[in-house]
Amino acid sequence: MNVTIEKKDALNATIAVNISSADYAPEIDQKLKAYQKKSNIPGFRPGAAPKSMIEKMFGTSVLLEAVNAAASKGLFDYIDSEKLNILGQPVLTDDSKIDELNKTADYTFKFDIGLAPQFDLNVSDKDTFTRYEVTIDDAMLMDEIERMQRRFGTLTDEEVVGDNDIVYTKMSELDENGNAIEGGVNNDSVPVLISSIKNDAIKNELMGASKGKEVDVNVFDLFDNNETEISHALNINKLTVADISKNFKLVINEIKRNGLAEINKDLFDKAYSDGSVNTIEELKDRIKTELQAYFGGQADHLFEHELTDSLVAKQNIQLPDAFLKRWLIDRHADKFNTENVDQNYENEAQYLRNHLFEEKVLSSAGVKVEEADIKAAAMNYTRGMFGAYGNTGFNDEMLESIVGPSLAKEDYRSKMINLAVSQKVREVLKSKVSVNTQQVTSEEFFKIVAEHNEKHHAHNH
Template identity: 35%
Template sequence: MNISLQNVDKVSAVLTVQIEKADYQEKVEKTLKKLRQNVNMPGFRKGMVPMTLLKKQYGTSVLVEEVDKLMQEKVNEYIRENKVDMLGAPLPKESNVDFANDENFEFSFDIALAPEFTVDLSAADTIDYYDINVTDEMVDQQVKLYTQRTAKYEKVEDYQDNDLLKGLLAELDENGNTKEGGIQVEGAVMMPTYMKNDDQKAVFNGAKVNTVLVFNPSVAFDNNEAELSSLLKIKKEEVGAHTGNFSFQIEEITRMIPGDLNQELFDLVLGEGKAHSEEEFRAQIKETIAKQYEADSDYKFLIDVRSYVSGKIGKLQFADELMKRIMLENNKDKGEEFVSEHYEKSLEELTWHLIKEKLVAANGIKIEQADINEMAKEATRAQFAQYGMINVPDELLDNYSKEMLKKRESVEALVNRAVESKLAEALKAQVTLNHKAVSAEEFNKMFE
């Protein structure tokens, strides 16, 4: 077997494979012998079909299969050993191969090559890095969430903002009387705080247990079908038929009393003995928020690195016709129009992929299984943190992360995150960072 690669230009080549009978004969004979043991053919016992008859019926199909397997194996081996920087898969050129009559075969493939370029980053390169300010308000909000999780609920006699009301809801007619055949909901639950209309919300100010109030749910909740159907216990499509006033007899008023900022809460949130005062507790909450924001800042930093380096190296040359054929091959169900519409965008993504590969190689970044495991833990920890759970036991983190690692798509995403995390750290130490302090709101607007 002979394999050769001939460059057409800097970004494309033709790979030629020449296969002789000696390359495949033994494999074909072995496959036919194995087939003979199992094939059933009228007039012959199993395993006793004459080889000449077997070859006549199955020889060509076996030959095609074995030549194809051999060719794929050797082509992949050639590309790997010769470090051919190929984009996509080899695209077969038209051939006049006659498997029924020829013994020697020649196949040719079009190869799209990655463009050659260099990426050099140093302290001479300045790139923005956004430091997100963690404000006292953010800490206050997070602390409030923790105290709410340890809150107690008390029955009270008079209504205040954020209290929960429970009572009898009854539809009224145009004269203000209970409507005959109208809606009545026993044990209806409401929080006037969430009403959209301030005038309707004000109806409940200072209300007491056993008070009967009149309000308009449709106006109060701005005709929101989901909220009204839930409150009135009717289907969404029926909401429009009940836009009048309702009476509400208050039977219970429940108030949430936030938990105390004490050692019990500190230990519950952070772990035993991690904080001994409100000041220490708030400092660690601030540190946790800052760490979460650091990951966001690194993500934005890599976006800016992408833009900076892409501008520095300029537009790369690709074998456009070959690349479009490869893209079409990978999107057969979407057709040429899809390829034409998305081609330039796909090249932008491919360019960043190639840049990132060079940066990863230049910085000696490698991802081990331990990195993937740790990233799975971090992802799990971040999920719990969204619900205010910071002090999550390692055993629970391990269980959740192991489940994550069972899914192939999750592992691929974790590998990519691990690569980008290490790359961000390496590049932050390599270039000059132009630190810019921004608020969370200003930072989020950058992605709008």
């Protein structure tokens, strides 16, 4: 066997694997003997069919398997011995097709490969980033307390529509002349939350209205063109929403108002069943702690995104784009083809750039991800998952009983390894760059996050 490499440039190469019968003949003989042992052919004892008959029946397929196996072994042994850092997987060249199989012939297979780029990590304290801290003021705390009062308040019947009311209506589909459509959509109990109406004309007409008032509305304007919400409200299939008339008659049947619960011990216990809150000052402290944790997590998430996005872009990591597109089409034909590969390639390329950047960060810092790091990532992930559903009472022993078996599953373990790697990378980067802290209001913070998400979404599309 003879294996050679032809480097086309820093990112692309072709490996030629030349094999002779000496490389694949032993495999053929071994496989034919195995077939012979398992054979059960009429006229012969089990396992006693003549080798010539077995070769006639299975020879071609065995030869093909043996040749391919020898070529593959030669290819990957060479990649390992030369320590080539490849991207994707080798792709057989078009001129490597075998026209005719012969068990004594020499064969040459050529494989195009994409090479990982070599680059020096360019990160220093001159790279400056901002971590935002949201100011939790008394007005924000009182807003949260009012939301709590509404959540635990009671619904009351009202005579006149107010800004925070729920109006239960009858809605009937109309034609373009304002007449009821026979067999059209009719629903006797459609709830409408006044505060969620974004169309000012409709909202103003309903505000101050009494029971029994009839209003002709554009149902798409009423529900802000949200087809899912329209289908739920009218109790129709979402697929039919586009076919209904926009004109509906709305009749107010009931007006409900969510009254505010009193601020007292009963409210505190409903909000926090552990009984730890006894005064409004303690309530504010509890809410403030929760808001600081929430906004702190959101601020960390934003900071880490901007940190990684900016520094990856700064490295200007070049990839063997043409090869990788060929590889995607060759290996993932269910997702990629010649028509869509250019459009869908950038997301794959960005994932690779991020991966190469993370590898460089850790190798440059001499940092390795250990088993303890993987377990810690899994523990934090599981703790956060349960916390999102309000289950915060899990101790480490209980979490370990969940995490242990999960880490034995390949997909879950791979996900936790990625989380552990990302955590280590962020720790290294934070130690290298300069970080400024900036106080902002919650409104300013949400605006910053929205701008980041819009920019990120536009970049990915």
